[in-house]
Amino acid sequence: MVNVIIGLLLIASFVVMVWYCVKGYNLMVGFFIMATIWTALAMIGNALSPSEAMAGKDWLQVITYVYADGPAEYSRSILVNVFFGAFFGRILVDTGIAATLIRKVTELGGDKPRITMALLCIVTAVIFMVNTGIGPVISIAVIILPILLSLGISAPVALFAFMGSIMAGIFSNPVNFQQYHTIYKGFNEAAASYTYGEYFNWSIIATIVALVVVFIVANFGSKKKKSYAWAANAQSGATDDAPMISWLAVILPVLLVLLVPKGGENGEVSFPIIFGFIVAGLWAMLFTGRLKGGFIEVCRRLAKLFTDGSIDVAPMIGFLLTLAMFNNAATFAAPYFTAILGDFIPHSAFVLALIFGVLTPLGFFRGPLNLVGSGAAILAVVLAANPNIPVQFMFPLFATTTIAPQHLDITQSWVAWGFGYAKVSSGDFMKKSIPAGWIIGIIMCVITYVLYGSLV
Numbered sequence: 404m405v406n407v408i409i410g411l412l413l414i415a416s417f418v419v420m421v422w423y424c425v426k427g428y429n430l431m432v433g434f435f436i437m438a439t440i441w442t443a444l445a446m447i448g449n450a451l452s453p454s455e456a457m458a459g460k461d462w463l464q465v466i467t468y469v470y471a472d473g474p475a476e477y478s479r480s481i482l483v484n485v486f487f488g489a490f491f492g493r494i495l496v497d498t499g500i501a502a503t504l505i506r507k508v509t510e511l512g513g514d515k516p517r518i519t520m521a522l523l524c525i526v527t528a529v530i531f532m533v534n535t536g537i538g539p540v541i542s543i544a545v546i547i548l549p550i551l552l553s554l555g556i557s558a559p560v561a562l563f564a565f566m567g568s569i570m571a572g573i574f575s576n577p578v579n580f581q582q583y584h585t586i587y588k589g590f591n592e593a594a595a596s597y598t599y600g601e602y603f604n605w606s607i608i609a610t611i612v613a614l615v616v617v618f619i620v621a622n623f624g625s626k627k628k629k630s631y632a633w634a635a636n637a638q639s640g641a642t643d644d645a646p647m648i649s650w651l652a653v654i655l656p657v658l659l660v661l662l663v664p665k666g667g668e669n670g671e672v673s674f675p676i677i678f679g680f681i682v683a684g685l686w687a688m689l690f691t692g693r694l695k696g697g698f699i700e701v702c703r704r705l706a707k708l709f710t711d712g713s714i715d716v717a718p719m720i721g722f723l724l725t726l727a728m729f730n731n732a733a734t735f736a737a738p739y740f741t742a743i744l745g746d747f748i749p750h751s752a753f754v755l756a757l758i759f760g761v762l763t764p765l766g767f768f769r770g771p772l773n774l775v776g777s778g779a780a781i782l783a784v785v786l787a788a789n790p791n792i793p794v795q796f797m798f799p800l801f802a803t804t805t806i807a808p809q810h811l812d813i814t815q816s817w818v819a820w821g822f823g824y825a826k827v828s829s830g831d832f833m834k835k836s837i838p839a840g841w842i843i844g845i846i847m848c849v850i851t852y853v854l855y856g857s858l859v
Contacts, residue, residue, distance in 0.1 A: 409448035410739035416440050417780060421770055430769065431721040438728035442469050445735035456735045469731045477585060477727035482720065484676060485535060488578040489712035491656070491680040492539035497708060498691040500652060501530055501539075503645040505546050516554040520561075521618050523547055524568040528614055531572030533656045533683070535579070539715065540569060540817040548825055559831040560621050562821045567617030567839060569817075570810035574609040574802070577660060577676045582723075583805060586730055586774050587798055590737075590786045594794040598673055599660055605799050608850060613807065613843050620839040645691050652687035656680050684708075730779045737783035748788035752796060752859035755785075756852035759800045763844025764837060766808030774805045796855040800848060807843040811836035 416437065423433050446465060449457040457465060495501045508522035530543065544565060551561035573579050577599050584602075588594040656679035663674040688694050694701055749755050759772070766773040771781050782801060786792070809815060813822075813829045813836075822829060 405448055405452040406739050406742040409444050410743040412444055413441060413736050413739050413780075414743065416444075417771070421768065431725050434722070434725040434729040438469055438725065438732040441729070441732040441736045442466065445732070445739070448739060449735075454735070454738050456738050465735065469728050469735075473727035473731035474724040476589075477723060482723065484578045484581050485716050485720070485723075486709075486713055487677045487680040488533070488535040488576075489539070489716040490709045491684050491712075492534040493708045493712040493715070494684040494687050494693075495530065495534065495653065496539060496542040498645055498649065498652075498687045498693055499643070500645045500649055500687055500691065501543055502546055504530070504650060504653070505543070505550070506644065509550055516551075516556055517622060519554055520551060520556060520564055520621065523551065524564055524571075524614055524618055524621075527565060527568035528572035528610060529653060531569045532575045532610070533577070533653065533680075534572075535576065535716065541820060544817075544821065544824065548821075552825075558825045559827045559835065562825045562827045563811075563832060563835040563839075564617060564621040566811060566815075566818055566821060566836070567621070568614065570807060571610045571613035571617060573810050574613060574806050575603060575606040575657070577657065577679075579806070580606070580802075581676070583774050583802055584798070586779060587782065587794065587801065589730055590734065590779075590783050591790075591794065594798065597794045597798060599676075600665075600673060601795065602798070602802075603657075603661060605851065605854065606802075609799075609803070609806075609843075609847050612846050612850070616839055616843050616846070620835050620842070623835075645687075649687050649690035652683045652690075655683035655686060659683075726775060726779075733779040733783050736780060737787050740780055740784045741787045744784050748785055750789055752852060752856040755789075755797075755859075756800065756848045756856065759804055760845040760848030763804050763808060763841050763848070766804040766844070767812050767837065767840065769809070769812075772801070772804035773809055774801055775809065778805065793855065793858040796851065796858055799851045799855070803844050803847040803851070807840045807847070811840045 420433065420437050442465065445454065445457065446462060448454060460468070504526050505523065508526050509519055511519075511522060527543065527547065530539075547565055548561055551564065552558060556564075580599050580602055584594070584597065588597075656676060659674045659679040659682065660676055665673055685694070688704075693704060696704075749758065762772060765771050766778070769775070770778070772778050774782060778801070785797070789797070810818075812818060813833065818832070821827065822832065
């Protein structure tokens, strides 16, 4: 009875958290409050009826695990990747490589708006396969969005196409993979052996599917207007083009992770993505002349780029740290969720894929299927009910319902910025973003079942 009462209180707080996210209130504060509520309820439940999740732990060990170990582990495995990813993003912008690629595809598209939009979507997705943070998003948006608008594409369509392309790239972004993987393996230690290389086999399909869906949805309802290539070219800027050899930097970090042979006794060590960002950044700076000017000047430039990149991602750091607290609190709350919901969690791969596909919209507004929203508790319950389910199957399902909705969501910081910049209402944006996210979710859940369902 105690487990049921505590479970009901946890579910009630969970519903309030979803409402809190939908209202757009501060997520850092929200997840800290939720971590505190869930820890307190779990400790009360354990005092009344001992819980296996807290076995052998006193109250000080519990709060240490939630408020200290959670952020510390997250910092060790995630934040360094975020900082260096943002640093690399700043290099791509500062060296002019991103702007050069955008100008080239604009010239290639000529007076054909749909072709130009498709090419810009592809370039944006490729750029954000290795970039992260609101800084690079804004820096590239102020180049791409004016180009699309000057080609006669409506503001809602232009904003949706751009944000959707970022979402497509994020599917294959190693920094985001590491972030979601850390959350997942917090509930399943066996998932620690799951690598980016294995994930990439699935994620590159997701990137392509997302790009196709975004482009198709963007073309529905868009009106054909007269376009002017000269206007697009003017909007793309008049700076000199970055040398072609420097363009390799855009995909170099991913190539290094995928192509460099693994090390270690059992081949478990992959090329470190942080070093990949450094190598690619130096490559970009070398071939664009940014390593000239003497040692002191180069050091100053590198320090400034890292500082600017850190500022770009600063707003999300506090959120990620309190999210880590919430995730660790969810491990103590999981038995109470399981007591109520455990009998309703399916064990069939087909049913799981079907449910995740149909319920993909629950990943919007940081909802219950979003791992960086309120989805950590659902992950804990699903894994508790299916302790032996292969990570190759379950991780892509959660990645789908996290990435597709979150990066088309009005609660995403750069999407909110885009509303003001492009003068687009949230309603007009959601008319395209929610159907697109849902379609991507259904398709990718089907593909996940086809590829990995037999492992379950």
